[in-house]
Amino acid sequence: MSIVYRVGPYWRGYGGIKSIIVFGDSYSHVGYHSQAPPPTSARPLGVASPGLTVNEPGYPNWVGHLITAHTHGQSNILVYDYAVRGDTAPGVSRQITEQFLPTVGRRPRYTQSRGEIAGILATLFAAQEQLYGAGARNFLFVDVPPIHRSPIGTQPGLTDYFTPFAIWNEELRRAVAAFAASHADVTAMVYSSWATFSRVLDNPAAYGFNPQDVRVQGGSIWFDHIHPTTRLASIVADEIAHFLAAQAPTA
Known part of the structure; x- marks a missing residue:
């Protein structure tokens, strides 16, 4: 029989549950993994419902039933289901x-991303110090593009998932500024792929792209869900070249 040994101070009741973490085997398997986009209200399992269940094709296992037919009035429960068919203890x-543990277990919840990014950048710029010590003096940093405008960004509810990329760009600039301020003999620049991608996506026709392809995987702009085509990569390379050429030499 079921037994309750203790109810602790953090139990908010079934109606207070916002997310469920599942580990297990084929009984619980839905096909989710840590490299997939996180669950959202539109995709509470992190995969298309009912997931890759090990029962009748197209029908939910207990996890799917729990968050759809047996919610007791609760809604929008998100499930992080790491179960793998065939796994034992x-x-x-x-x-x-x-x-x-390396992902959701670190509570990224993307509200803590600025602190995490600061730590990552500290490691990155410790490496820049090593490059400086080895004689490097000219540094070009490239920020990240607007990932939320790629085909993967069409998935609903992923705004928070992409927020860290914007924060990264902000913190990168601060880090580069600090690096430049503490090294009087370096050249330190940031090329913004974010700006380039944004211009292309705002006015694709001006760059020779089909306006209908701004969110299309396998179209003229995006090779797949997140990577640019060679044509867009060529535009990036051209703008980097112009950016560097515009900086007058001092040596």
């Missing part, structure tokens, strides 16, 4: 240590 341990 050692596999569950691996799900925890390799899938959950």
Whole structure:
């Protein structure tokens, strides 16, 4: 029989549950993994419902039923289901240590991303110090493009998922500014791929692209869900070249 051994101070009741973390085997498997986009209200399993269940094709397992037919009035429960068909206890341990803890287990919730990014940049610029010590003096940094405008960004509810990229660009600039201020003999520049991609996506026809392709995977702009085509990469390269050429030499 079911037994309740203790109800702790953080239990908010079933109606207060916002997310569920699942580890296990084929009974719980839906095909989600840590490299997939996080669950959203539109895709509460992180994959198209009911997921790749190990029962009748196209029908939910217990996880899917729990968040759809047995919610007791609760709605919008998000599920992080790391279960893998065929896994036993050692596999569950691996799900925890390799899938959950390095990602959601770190509570990125993307509200803490600025602090995490600061740590990553500290490591990155420690490496720049090593380059400087080895004699490097000219540094060009490239920020990240607007990932939320790629085909993957069409998935609903992923705004928070892409927020860290904008924060990264802000923090990168601060880090480069600090690096330049502390090294009087370096050239330190940031080329903005964010700006280039944004201009192209705002006015694709001006760059020879089909306006209908701004969110199309496999179209003239995007090779796949997130990577640009060679034509867009060529525009990036051209703008980098112009950017560098515009900086008058001092040596």
